[in-house]
Amino acid sequence: xxxxxxxxxxxxxLEAARQTLMDAFAATPMESETINAxxxxxxxxxxxxxxxxxxxxxxxxxxxxxxxxxADTFGASEGRPLQLRLETxxxxxxxxxxxxxxxxxxxxxxxxxxxDAHTIQIEAPVFPWQHVRKMGEDIVATELLFPRxxxxxxxxxxxxxxxxxxxxxVRRQPRVLIIPTGSELVDWRRANTDGLAPGQVIESNGYVxxxxxxxxxxICRKHEKVVDDPDLIEQVIETALQDDYQMIMxxxxxxxxxxxxxxxxxxxxxxxxxxxxxxxxxxxxxxANVGGRPFFGMPGYPVSAIMAFEQFVQPMICRLLGVPEPVxxxxxxxxxxxxxxxxxxxxxxxxxxxxxxxxxxxTGLPRGAGSITTITEADxxxxxxxxxDGLKDDQPVTARLLRPADAIAHTLVAVxxxxxxxxxxxxxxxxxxxxxxxSSSHVGSMGGLMAIxxxxxxxxxSHLLDTDTGAYNLSYIDRxxxxxxxxxxxxxxxxxxxxxxxxxxxxxxxxxDLAREDVRLINRQGGSGTRILxxxxxxxxxxxxxxxxxxxxxxxxxxxxxxxxxxxxxDVGLGICAAARALNLDFIPVVTEQYDLVIPLVYYETTxxxxxxxxxxxGRFKQRVRALGxxxxxRTGEIIR
Numbered sequence: 078x079x080x081x082x083x084x085x086x087x088x089x090x091l092e093a094a095r096q097t098l099m100d101a102f103a104a105t106p107m108e109s110e111t112i113n114a115x116x117x118x119x120x121x122x123x124x125x126x127x128x129x130x131x132x133x134x135x136x137x138x139x140x141x142x143x144x145x146x147x148a149d150t151f152g153a154s155e156g157r158p159l160q161l162r163l164e165t166x167x168x169x170x171x172x173x174x175x176x177x178x179x180x181x182x183x184x185x186x187x188x189x190x191x192x193d194a195h196t197i198q199i200e201a202p203v204f205p206w207q208h209v210r211k212m213g214e215d216i217v218a219t220e221l222l223f224p225r226x227x228x229x230x231x232x233x234x235x236x237x238x239x240x241x242x243x244x245x246x247v248r249r250q251p252r253v254l255i256i257p258t259g260s261e262l263v264d265w266r267r268a269n270t271d272g273l274a275p276g277q278v279i280e281s282n283g284y285v286x287x288x289x290x291x292x293x294x295x296i297c298r299k300h301e302k303v304v305d306d307p308d309l310i311e312q313v314i315e316t317a318l319q320d321d322y323q324m325i326m327x328x329x330x331x332x333x334x335x336x337x338x339x340x341x342x343x344x345x346x347x348x349x350x351x352x353x354x355x356x357x358x359x360x361x362x363x364x365a366n367v368g369g370r371p372f373f374g375m376p377g378y379p380v381s382a383i384m385a386f387e388q389f390v391q392p393m394i395c396r397l398l399g400v401p402e403p404v405x406x407x408x409x410x411x412x413x414x415x416x417x418x419x420x421x422x423x424x425x426x427x428x429x430x431x432x433x434x435x436x437x438x439x440t441g442l443p444r445g446a447g448s449i450t451t452i453t454e455a456d457x458x459x460x461x462x463x464x465x466d467g468l469k470d471d472q473p474v475t476a477r478l479l480r481p482a483d484a485i486a487h488t489l490v491a492v493x494x495x496x497x498x499x500x501x502x503x504x505x506x507x508x509x510x511x512x513x514x515x516s517s518s519h520v521g522s523m524g525g526l527m528a529i530x531x532x533x534x535x536x537x538x539s540h541l542l543d544t545d546t547g548a549y550n551l552s553y554i555d556r557x558x559x560x561x562x563x564x565x566x567x568x569x570x571x572x573x574x575x576x577x578x579x580x581x582x583x584x585x586x587x588x589x590d591l592a593r594e595d596v597r598l599i600n601r602q603g604g605s606g607t608r609i610l611x612x613x614x615x616x617x618x619x620x621x622x623x624x625x626x627x628x629x630x631x632x633x634x635x636x637x638x639x640x641x642x643x644x645x646x647x648d649v650g651l652g653i654c655a656a657a658r659a660l661n662l663d664f665i666p667v668v669t670e671q672y673d674l675v676i677p678l679v680y681y682e683t684t685x686x687x688x689x690x691x692x693x694x695x696g697r698f699k700q701r702v703r704a705l706g707x708x709x710x711x712r713t714g715e716i717i718r
Contacts, residue, residue, distance in 0.1 A: 493525020
């Protein structure tokens with residue numbers, strides 16, 4: 078096959094691409110099959126279901142007591158009790174039993190006085206059909222139980238069986254084939270536990286997409302990975318076309334790289350309908366007609382694959398089943414800061430959410446399509462239309478929920494400096510209080526104080542050094558939060574220093590070494606306490622920032638700084654000991670600093686915040702913190718102010 082580098086062909090807007098897909102394929106749902114009702118949970122009805130039996134199919138007692146003819150009890154009162162003969166005027170009966178002939182009411186056992194073996198006395202009448210379940214009270218034979226295209230639930234199963242419906246006609250489940258492509262892919266079952274070779278990637282997209290497909294009610298088969306060979310990919314697709322698949326998709330290879338073969342293969346086998354959609358993530362998706370059935374070339378980045386699935390594959394599966402697309406619940410949220418977006422591109426921004434005061438606050442997560450954690454950590458998704466260049470801060474927008482609304486109400490929003498102990502704290506909170514979540518966003522210590530000032534969080538992590546006094550945080554709080562009463566609680570004391578590769582191959586020992594020509598720094602973002610510390614030390618040494626290679630290269634957490642050093646993107650970064658230790662890197666101490674939590678007084682006494690403070694003070698949390706290395710818990714939980 079003669080190949081050349083891809084370009085995006087037939088790129089369309091999201092709306093146009095969806096319409097192109099729907100127009101290209103008939104709207105006929107899947108044909109039906111008949112199965113036992115007990116196997117039908119999760120399946121979609123192809124035909125309406127009517128009851129074959131009434132439920133109950135007899136008049137039955139709804140209480141324990143005696144069955145009577147209501148007219149025989151009229152006139153009974155406390156002043157004029159009435160006596161009834163058992164087995165003649167009244168009959169003992171249990172809940173659920175059929176009413177005897179002539180009886181139309183039940184007197185509860187609590188209302189009966191038994192005078193002897195044959196006589197009872199009552200002091201109040203009953204009315205006709207009191208405490209009786211009439212025939213057909215729940216279901217009447219021949220009535221419609223469920224219309225066609227209704228998805229059967231466990232509750233529905235109870236109605237089917239009670240109504241005498243033991244078999245149902247359901248839509249056949251669409252069958253979908255997933256073909257992961259890419260020479261770099263490694264199956265998890267064959268992955269080296271010591272790590273992957275450079276360039277290797279665990280194949281995960283296929284598993285994620287397969288679960289999404291089956292959650293909709295379709296059947297998925299996942300093919301073994303196919304290496305980057307267009308002839309092999311074409312052969313696998315041709316073989317699949319001989320089978321009864323309603324959809325085929327490749328994963329990876331749909332973009333515009335020289336080794337992305339999906340479009341070349343599809344052009345030989347069918348017709349490309351869409352190649353590239355003006356959406357982020359998900360731009361590289363390819364949609365085609367191959368053998369009269371939908372073919373999808375899914376992007377290789379995980380978030381792109383998920384977004385493309387939801388916008389294109391999901392509606393096609395729902396169409397084949399005759400059911401509407403699932404719609405996530407919506408909530409009004411206020412972004413904590415501006416979110417820029419590109420005109421002409423529809424963007425799906427993943428956000429963390431939490432109720433702060435009377436608002437739901439939305440904090441944007443990184444937008445990288447290759448970061449699956451931007452979905453796993455997200456509480457919701459905000460959609461920015463193609464006609465907008467972004468969102469203003471604190472202007473309400475609609476967020477679609479990825480978690481229940483109740484969970485958002487029990488989320489403590491922490492904004493500010495990153496520290497590894499926040500992850501431990503979040504885990505301990507969930508272990509102690511299963512409904513309580515700590516959501517941390519890492520924007521630096523100054524960003525945390527600004528979030529408090531704007532009412533955008535419940536607490537902020539901060540380690541801002543006052544270079545005049547050597548104290549931490551208090552002078553900044555006095556300056557920027559002068560009108561907001563706060564409590565300052567110490568979380569940890571931690572070692573901050575230089576993170577270098579194992580063995581310290583460049584023999585970096587001090588801050589002064591950052592100015593060497595052979596040393597590349599990875600820095601923290603402006604406003605972070607670590608950046609302020611570095612700038613302070615540089616001023617002390619008389620070193621200009623422009624003398625340091627990599628000074629302008631920034632990361633937002635200590636772990637991403639450590640990862641940059643581990644991956645060779647930098648020779649050194651300033652960060653905490655725990656981050657270096659977590660990735661088996663070397664660490665050169667520079668200072669022991671104070672990391673505090675700044676908590677507005679209005680939230681300090683709330684139940685959820687007190688639970689967080691109790692967790693911080695617990696022995697288990699302190700023990701786990703010390704085990705990370707580079708931390709002291711001598712002041713943990715202490716109120717600094």
